Amino acid sequence: MNNEPDLLGHKILASRLESIPSILGAMLTQGPARLSAATLASQRFVVTGTGSSEAHARYLATLLNLHTDRAAAYLPLSGFVDAPADNFSGKTLVVFSQGVSPNAQIALQRGSDFEHTILFSATTPEAAQAAGKLDRAEMLHALIRSGGELVEFPLADEYTTLIRFVGPLAGYLAALQFAGQFPGSRTPLPCAESLNPLLTAKAPLDLRDAMRYLPSAFAGGFNLITAAPISDYSQNLACKFMEGLFWTCPGISDFLQFAHGPFQQMTAHPKPAVILQGNGAGEAKMVERSVAMLRGVGANAYVLQVDAPPLLSIFGFEAALNDAVFAAMKHLSVDQVNWPGKGRDDLLYGFCPDS
Numbered sequence: 493m494n495n496e497p498d499l500l501g502h503k504i505l506a507s508r509l510e511s512i513p514s515i516l517g518a519m520l521t522q523g524p525a526r527l528s529a530a531t532l533a534s535q536r537f538v539v540t541g542t543g544s545s546e547a548h549a550r551y552l553a554t555l556l557n558l559h560t561d562r563a564a565a566y567l568p569l570s571g572f573v574d575a576p577a578d579n580f581s582g583k584t585l586v587v588f589s590q591g592v593s594p595n596a597q598i599a600l601q602r603g604s605d606f607e608h609t610i611l612f613s614a615t616t617p618e619a620a621q622a623a624g625k626l627d628r629a630e631m632l633h634a635l636i637r638s639g640g641e642l643v644e645f646p647l648a649d650e651y652t653t654l655i656r657f658v659g660p661l662a663g664y665l666a667a668l669q670f671a672g673q674f675p676g677s678r679t680p681l682p683c684a685e686s687l688n689p690l691l692t693a694k695a696p697l698d699l700r701d702a703m704r705y706l707p708s709a710f711a712g713g714f715n716l717i718t719a720a721p722i723s724d725y726s727q728n729l730a731c732k733f734m735e736g737l738f739w740t741c742p743g744i745s746d747f748l749q750f751a752h753g754p755f756q757q758m759t760a761h762p763k764p765a766v767i768l769q770g771n772g773a774g775e776a777k778m779v780e781r782s783v784a785m786l787r788g789v790g791a792n793a794y795v796l797q798v799d800a801p802p803l804l805s806i807f808g809f810e811a812a813l814n815d816a817v818f819a820a821m822k823h824l825s826v827d828q829v830n831w832p833g834k835g836r837d838d839l840l841y842g843f844c845p846d847s
Contacts, residue, residue, distance in 0.1 A: 501653040501828035502821065508650065508657045509814060513691045515646050515658060516665055517684050524669035528641050530608045532674065534584035537564035538606070540572070540599050541588030544656060547728040548588040548612065548663035551806070554721045555671035559678040559803075572598050573845060577605040584608040590650065590659040591615055592628055594844040600635065601844070609640040612666055614648040614659060643670060653828040655735040655817075660728050661691070661810050668803070680803055690800060690808035695816035699766065699794040703816050704823040709764055709792070713740035717750050717782055718768035719775045722802050722809070726768070729813055736817040737826055742766070747778040755785060764792040770805040771798075 498504055537556055541549035549566050556564040564586075585606040589596030592615045603609040617636070620629035636642060645666035647658040665682075672679040694700075703710055716730055723746040734741040745754045758765070765786050769779045779795060786793040798808030821828065 499827075499829065500825060502818075504652055505655070505657065505818060505821075505828060508647070509818060512658055512661055512811070513688055516661060516687060516691060519645070519662065519665050519669070520682070520684050520687065524666070524673065525643065527670070527673050528639075530639060531584070531610060531641055534608055535562055536583045537562060537586050538567050538580060538583050539564050539586040539588070540567050540569055540596075541612075542569050542593075542595055544660040544728040544731065545588035545590060545596070545612075545663065547660065547725050548667055549586070550725040550727065551664055552586065552588075552667040552671060554725060555667060555679055555803070556674075558721065560671060560674045561676060562674060569595050569598050572602050575602075577602075580605040582607050584610065586610045586612070588612045588663060589615075590645075590647075590656065590663070592620070592632070594842045595840075597631065597844045600631065603635070603638070603640065609635060609638075610643060611635060611640065612643045612645060612663065612670075614644065614646055614650070614662075616642070616644060616648070619648050654831040654834075655732060655828060657814055660732075661807060664806055664810075680801065682804055682807075686800075686804070687807060690798065690804060691811050693798060693808040693812040693815070695812045695819075696794060696796060699796065700816050700819050702764070702792070702794065703820040707737075707739075707820060707824060710742075711737070711739040712763070714742045714763045715750070715754060715758055715765040716742045716744045716768070717747060717765055718744070719747050719770065719772065719778060719802070722768060722770070722806060723749075725806065726809070729768075729809055732813055732817050736821055736828070737824070738832060747775075747782060750782065751785075758791060759789045762789075762791055764794065767793060767795045768805075768809050769795055769797040770802055771800060772802075 539549040539553045553564040553566045556562045583606055587596055587599045592613050617629045617632040645662045650656045650659050671677055672681045718726055726744055730742045730744050733739045767779055767782055783793045796812055798805040800808055
């Protein structure tokens with residue numbers, strides 16, 4: 493047994509990665525909590541979140557807009573600071589925040605301007621109380637007392653390291669289970685048999701090796717290319733390179749957007765491209781053409797393929813890129829415990845007008 497101290501945080505991250513199938517399996521077995529009457533009556537949603545929660549918020553907006561008869565819009569958290577109350581009248585607020593960060597509270601403090609409020613979080617009033625975060629516990633109690641809804645998802649204590657591996661995947665599943673409860677929803681609720689292979693997806697060996705042994709090619713930024721609707725909720729796929737390896741966050745392009753500027757820029761200043769491919773026939777053609785374009789100008793193109801439809805393939809892309817990032821993190825001895833800027837970000841991370 494290796495009893496060496498986990499100074500870089502790699503052991504705890506390995507443990508979290510290993511736990512993902514069982515944690516999401518438990519979510520599937522338990523099933524979602526039933527939606528309240530106020531939620532089921534909601535027709536228009538304003539959805540928000542930042543960090544990995546931005547991807548969850550955009551994912552839910554896609555689910556509601558394209559797979560139910562409800563309408564949703566994503567709004568960044570700064571959009572709640574000075575917005576007039578009339579902007580939110582009659583709508584339902586949905587906030588994603590794994591730890592109920594001070595920034596997320598900016599939106600929650602505007603709850604009275606909305607018809608109804610829903611918070612997706614791993615933090616409960618009891619957990620906040622036990623952690624000594626009494627103001628946060630009271631805020632959650634107040635949310636529930638006022639008729640708001642708390643949708644819980646793991647992992648409540650995913651701290652110590654900068655990057656999170658469990659919460660991002662659990663948040664997608666929580667959003668799927670939520671949207672699937674609306675009457676007439678066409679959301680494809682997964683079963684363990686269909687989800688588990690996606691949760692154990694690995695990065696292609698050529699991509700894994702390139703990121704470990706040629707990190708300078710990626711560290712200054714690269715291109716992440718995918719198809720809609722994934723391109724609208726792939727923020728966390730890009731951010732994991734920034735948070736896990738402290739590399740420049742890769743630019744995200746839809747396949748057809750890529751030919752309108754990003755391709756020309758990366759041809760002038762060569763950088764690699766990682767192409768995400770799902771199981772659509774049209775998508776396969778766009779992948780083929782993208783690879784031909786990139787190789788035609790001498791650019792490295794790495795294709796990561798997940799055999800699943802878009803609303804489920806995000807789980808495979810998350811897992812495979814977690815694999816690539818963690819392999820590079822270990823090879824490069826990246827310190828995930830004492831990350832750059834630790835403790836020096838509170839002027840914005842801790843920003844909340846009423847705090």
